[in-house]
Each structure stands twice: as structure tokens, then as C-alpha cells.
Amino acid sequence: MSILHTVNKSPFERSNLDSCLNHATKGDAILLIEDAVYAAMKAGTFAARMTDAAKQFKVCVLGPDLQARGVDPAGVIDGVAVVDYAGFVDLAAESNAVNAWL
Amino acid sequence: MEEEYEGGVVKKFMYVNRKAPFGTIYALEVLEMVLISAAFDQDVHVAFLDDGVYELKKGFNPSVSGMKNFSNTYRALDGYDIEKIYVEQESLDERGLTADDLVVEAEVLSRADMAALMAGMDVILTA
Amino acid sequence: MAYEFNGKSIEADEEGFLVNINDWEEGLADLIAKDEGISMTPEHWEVINFLREYYSEYQIAPAVRVLTKAIAKKMGPDKGNNKYLYELFPYGPGKQACKIAGLPKPTGCV
Numbered sequence: 001m002s003i004l005h006t007v008n009k010s011p012f013e014r015s016n017l018d019s020c021l022n023h024a025t026k027g028d029a030i031l032l033i034e035d036a037v038y039a040a041m042k043a044g045t046f047a048a049r050m051t052d053a054a055k056q057f058k059v060c061v062l063g064p065d066l067q068a069r070g071v072d073p074a075g076v077i078d079g080v081a082v083v084d085y086a087g088f089v090d091l092a093a094e095s096n097a098v099n100a101w102l
Numbered sequence: 103m104e105e106e107y108e109g110g111v112v113k114k115f116m117y118v119n120r121k122a123p124f125g126t127i128y129a130l131e132v133l134e135m136v137l138i139s140a141a142f143d144q145d146v147h148v149a150f151l152d153d154g155v156y157e158l159k160k161g162f163n164p165s166v167s168g169m170k171n172f173s174n175t176y177r178a179l180d181g182y183d184i185e186k187i188y189v190e191q192e193s194l195d196e197r198g199l200t201a202d203d204l205v206v207e208a209e210v211l212s213r214a215d216m217a218a219l220m221a222g223m224d225v226i227l228t229a
Numbered sequence: 230m231a232y233e234f235n236g237k238s239i240e241a242d243e244e245g246f247l248v249n250i251n252d253w254e255e256g257l258a259d260l261i262a263k264d265e266g267i268s269m270t271p272e273h274w275e276v277i278n279f280l281r282e283y284y285s286e287y288q289i290a291p292a293v294r295v296l297t298k299a300i301a302k303k304m305g306p307d308k309g310n311n312k313y314l315y316e317l318f319p320y321g322p323g324k325q326a327c328k329i330a331g332l333p334k335p336t337g338c339v
Contacts, residue, residue: 003220003221019151019152022213022217023151023216023217023220024217025220028221096224097224097225097226098226099118099220099226099228100228101228102128102229134336138336140292140295141292141294170288171288174286174288175288175289177286177287178286178287178291178295181287181291181295181299182292182295
């Protein structure tokens with residue numbers, strides 16, 4: 001029993017990521033897509049929170065969305081996996097339900 | 103988790119409202135979706151958290167801004183046999199609201215209990 | 230389409246539902262009913278009035294199932310059943326009665 005949560009808003013602008021982290025349960029997967037990929041960066045203010053989250057949840061970030069924003073995957077927080085579209089599909093297939101935090 | 107019911111499969115659906123009633127069309131659209139979902143004999147849960155709790159606030163009056171007054175429509179949910187309505191305690195607290203401020207009777211859940219309820223759903227639609 | 234009523238043209242959608250709910254009045258209901266092949270009786274009016282009250286209370290037109298149940302609750306099982314309501318409104322107490330009552334198409338009607 002696990003849920004794949006997708007978050008697509010920048011955490012600097014909206015509370016979607018915060019709310020998602022507050023409602024995910026142990027073993028869930030969280031995939032950062034679109035503007036939420038900014039939350040995955042070691043250099044940002046969300047680094048501590050996301051590093052912590054990666055210990056409880058399977059946290060991933062969508063590679064093509066990093067690339068589109070000119071964000072270097074090398075700067076992604078340790079413990080956060082970079083996945084491609086096929087990886088996105090795998091995450092959805094492994095989960096019982098998908099919760100898109102729009 | 104799934105049980106056979108009149109030849110069909112009953113799934114646990116949760117509609118999660120987390121946006122204020124105005125500014126976007128999400129609140130109204132989710133409400134209509136919930137009402138339509140009642141026709142399919144599924145196990146429907148409706149949750150209100152974050153700014154979504156404002157959707158249930160007494161006295162909110164969309165007709166002031168020329169919109170349909172869908173505040174009243176939340177009270178129709180009961181007649182559509184949608185009785186599993188949940189509101190998050192922390193979201194109420196953050197906004198200085200209590201269950202008495204709401205137009206419908208809802209079960210107030212802690213954030214942790216809300217998360218646990220969500221974890222058991224087959225389909226979740228958040229907006 | 231439009232209904233010609235009292236020298237005015239009342240706007241309706243392609244299925245005959247009023248575009249503006251405030252255009253409705255009792256005489257117009259008789260006219261819409263005639264278009265639908267129904268001649269209004271006190272029994273018809275009872276349902277129409279019930280629907281208008283429901284709408285004013287909840288701001289939606291109820292799905293048939295919900296309407297039937299609500300009528301049973303208020304007027305008893307003799308009236309709150311499909312047979313009775315479909316005899317009054319052969320094309321569906323949801324759709325047809327809502328049209329005559331000047332309401333939009335029922336929410337949750339599939």
C-alpha cells in the first residue's frame with residue numbers, strides 16, 4: 001500500500017510541497033516535477049527539509065524538467081533520485097494510487 | 103480493499119479540496135465532480151484541508167461577486183448520500199476557524215489521521 | 230432556441246433549458262410544458278414547486294435519484310417513486326421537470 005505523490009509547483013511560491021510532505025506516509029514516493037524541481041537543489045533553503053524527507057519517503061525528481069530549467073542534476077540533494085519519463089511510469093505502476101498536488 | 107457490489111467494483115475515492123473558494127474555479131469544479139460521482143455508487147470521501155477549509159466557512163457568499171452561491175450546495179451533499187466529509191484540525195487552527203464556523207457537519211481529523219485516511223484510498227483527486 | 234412569451238423572446242439553450250433562471254414565471258412554465266407535450270396539473274405543479282424550492286435552497290437542480298428521495302421524504306412514498314414521477318414527466322423528472330421549472334440541467338444526472 002503506497003501512494004505516488006506528484007508536486008508541480010515551486011515551494012517558494014506555493015504550499016503544495018509542504019502539504020504533500022505533511023500528508024505522505026512512510027514508504028510513499030514523492031516525485032518533483034515542473035517548477036517543483038527547484039525544491040530538490042542542495043543549494044536552496046529547502047535542502048534540509050528534503051534531505052530529511054528522503055529518509056522517510058522515496059523522493060525523486062524528473063530529469064527532463066531539471067534540464068528544461070537549466071538545473072544541473074549534479075546539484076540535486078543526495079538521496080533524491082533523478083528519474084526520466086520511464087521512471088515516472090514505473091513509480092506510478094508501483095503505487096496503489098497517484099495523488100497530484102495541483 | 104475492493105468489494106463486489108451489484109456487479110461492479112466499489113473503490114475508495116477521495117476528493118481533496120485545498121484551495122480557497124474564490125480566485126480559481128477549482129472549488130466549484132471539485133464540488134460538481136463530487137456530486138456527479140455520487141451517481142456511480144462508489145465509496146466517496148471528501149476532504150478539506152489547507153485553504154480548502156474556507157470553502158465550508160459559513161457566510162461565504164459568491165453571489166456578492168456575481169457568482170452562483172455554491173456555499174449552499176455543500177449542504178446538498180447529504181441528500182446525495184455523501185456523508186464522509188472530513189476537515190483537518192490543523193488547517194482550521196491555522197486559519198482561526200473551528201468546526202462551528204462550517205456550513206456542514208464534518209468529521210474533524212488531525213493531520214496525521216488525515217494522512218492515514220488518504221493512504222488507504224484507491225483514487226485521490228486533489229485540487 | 231428561444232420561447233416567445235408575452236411578446237418577449239426568452240433565451241434558451243439548444244435543449245430548451247432557460248439561459249437565465251430569472252426569466253422564469255408560471256405562464257412561461259405552462260408554455261415550456263406545452264412544448265414538451267405536457268398539460269400542467271396540480272400534481273405537476275407540486276413537483277415543479279418542489280424543484281424550485283430545492284434550487285433556491287441548494288443552488289443546484291437535483292439528480293433524479295436525489296429528487297425522488299427528497300420528494301418521498303416530504304410528500305410520502307406514494308409520490309416519491311419513479312413510477313409516479315415518470316408518469317407526470319415521461320422524459321424524466323430530472324430533465325423534463327427541471328426544464329419546465331426554469332432550472333439548469335440536473336447536477337449529477339448521467
